[in-house]
Amino acid sequence: MLLWVTALSFFLCSAHSFSVKASLDRNEESSGNTIEDDDFSISTLLEKANANVGKNLDDPLVMFGDIAMPSGLQNADPCTARGCLWPKASDGNVYVPYRISNQYSQNERNRIIQGLRSFAQSTCIRFTPLNRQRDFVDIQSRSGCFSFVGRRGNGQVVSLSRQGCVFQSIIQHELLHALGFNHEQTRSDRDQNVRILLQNVIPGQEHNFRRIRTRNLGTPYDYNSVMHYGRFAFSRNRQPTIIPIPNPNVAIGRATQMSPTDILRVNRLYACNSTSSKRHLKPTQTDIFLKK
Numbered sequence: 001m002l003l004w005v006t007a008l009s010f011f012l013c014s015a016h017s018f019s020v021k022a023s024l025d026r027n028e029e030s031s032g033n034t035i036e037d038d039d040f041s042i043s044t045l046l047e048k049a050n051a052n053v054g055k056n057l058d059d060p061l062v063m064f065g066d067i068a069m070p071s072g073l074q075n076a077d078p079c080t081a082r083g084c085l086w087p088k089a090s091d092g093n094v095y096v097p098y099r100i101s102n103q104y105s106q107n108e109r110n111r112i113i114q115g116l117r118s119f120a121q122s123t124c125i126r127f128t129p130l131n132r133q134r135d136f137v138d139i140q141s142r143s144g145c146f147s148f149v150g151r152r153g154n155g156q157v158v159s160l161s162r163q164g165c166v167f168q169s170i171i172q173h174e175l176l177h178a179l180g181f182n183h184e185q186t187r188s189d190r191d192q193n194v195r196i197l198l199q200n201v202i203p204g205q206e207h208n209f210r211r212i213r214t215r216n217l218g219t220p221y222d223y224n225s226v227m228h229y230g231r232f233a234f235s236r237n238r239q240p241t242i243i244p245i246p247n248p249n250v251a252i253g254r255a256t257q258m259s260p261t262d263i264l265r266v267n268r269l270y271a272c273n274s275t276s277s278k279r280h281l282k283p284t285q286t287d288i289f290l291k292k
């Protein structure tokens with residue numbers, strides 16, 4: 001309920017044009033089984049915010065909804081196999097320098113910083129203000145929400161458009177791309193967990209549902225991952241494009257923030273050890289972290 005109210009207040013406070021169809025007295029998390037419920041899924045937010053992406057020639061090529069493609073490397077192997085992790089410091093933390101464009105209002109900037117800090121609460125990732133390092137994430141309001149996957153070298157744009165991207169879920173989602181993660185429904189084992197209905201996908205958008213040889217790091221497929229698209233992602237006909245199996249009624253793509261599995265994955269990919277970040281954990285998160 002608290003999350004719902006928080007999410008809703010973001011919608012109500014920000015000056016964009018989403019229609020809020022849900023009523024305020026709603027007291028349980030919606031199932032995400034109707035296209036109206038899906039208005040709040042990550043993929044719906046991305047689709048809306050990215051309606052104009054690619055029209056600006058300065059922007060990189062964006063595919064798979066919100067993934068910026070390096071020029072000439074459109075079919076690269078999974079990024080983490082190419083050594084695109086951010087380096088680990090001798091104290092066990094992974095410092096990722098960032099710069100935030102001055103396009104943002106103070107309120108938007110604070111929300112972005114809150115998103116950056118959320119990683120320090122449960123992982124060994126430490127986003128730190130740029131201080132002459134060569135590689136860094138360059139957070140800008142471009143024509144949508146998008147990010148490269150993994151460290152690219154030098155300044156890499158993470159676009160969080162002021163029109164529709166400055167939400168906790170999307171900030172974490174784009175930063176997870178920059179740390180090396182792909183969308184949950186592209187996982188190598190996704191066909192055991194979801195059915196993709198290509199016949200309902202907007203023609204030309206089928207690539208969003210391509211399967212990738214991901215490193216799953218011994219973690220289960222997670223419908224609640226902040227990297228999972230919603231049931232109606234890229235639908236051409238208001239029919240579902242992703243259906244969970246075996247139970248088709250399970251809610252998917254409804255995360256408003258990183259799930260425990262998202263956190264576990266970051267900790268595994270970056271081999272975070274408990275001494276480097278345990279003291280920052282809230283009691284409820286310690287378990288997840290130590291389960292490693």
Ligand SMILES: [Zn+2]
Pocket residue numbers: 065066067173177183
């Ligand atoms: Zn994405």
